[in-house]
Amino acid sequence: MAVYPSLKGIYPIGIVEEKTGLTSRQIRYYENMGLISPIRTQGKQRRYTEKDVIRLSRIKYLKDNGFDLKSIREKIELLEKSTKDLDLMINSGAVQGRLTSLYPVSNRAVLMKLLEKN
DNA sequence: CTTCTTACA
DNA sequence: TGTAAGAA
Structure with a gap:
């Protein structure tokens, strides 16, 4: 579970997995497909905003209902x-x-x- | 311990 | 998509 981080509405990928139900693999894949654009820390780690989480949740919902990426x-x-x-x-x-x-x-x-x- | 990229099944 | 590897 969310043992640490995420102050000010920005979260690392692990937290986003828990909040959206998507795997990190899928989250990164959707980024490559251009559906989301998380910011990066100096260490190259992805940081997601609340809006990114909402968008990913919608993607998760539509995906579960059989819609293709298009x-x-x-x-x-x-x-x-x-x-x-x-x-x-x-x-x-x-x-x-x-x-x-x-x-x-x-x-x-x-x-x-x-x-x-x- | 978590996340990143790359690559293979 | 999942998972393995090695690096950060």
Whole structure:
């Protein structure tokens, strides 16, 4: 188990294995495939951020459900793009005073529906 | 002891 | 993907 490290939300590969359920072999493989880009210490060891862990967890989930790397790559990209757009709307005030809580929005179409003026 | 790279099955 | 080797 996590006997040591990981202050400030950055973790060595061993901890990431435990948090995501992926093997170090798979984690390094996905990096070579361009799905993640952990930073390196001066000693060349990989350090993963919380975002990297979240991304790897999604990869793990999709993988377990039979999706190939190509599909996983597309889904991750779409999901992060949507999230980025939503953050943009929220930060620009588009949602101000219209949503009183976090409704379960499944996609952009539904979100826009909720944002329509009545 | 943990992680890294390279290489083979 | 798993695992072995040798280095860091």
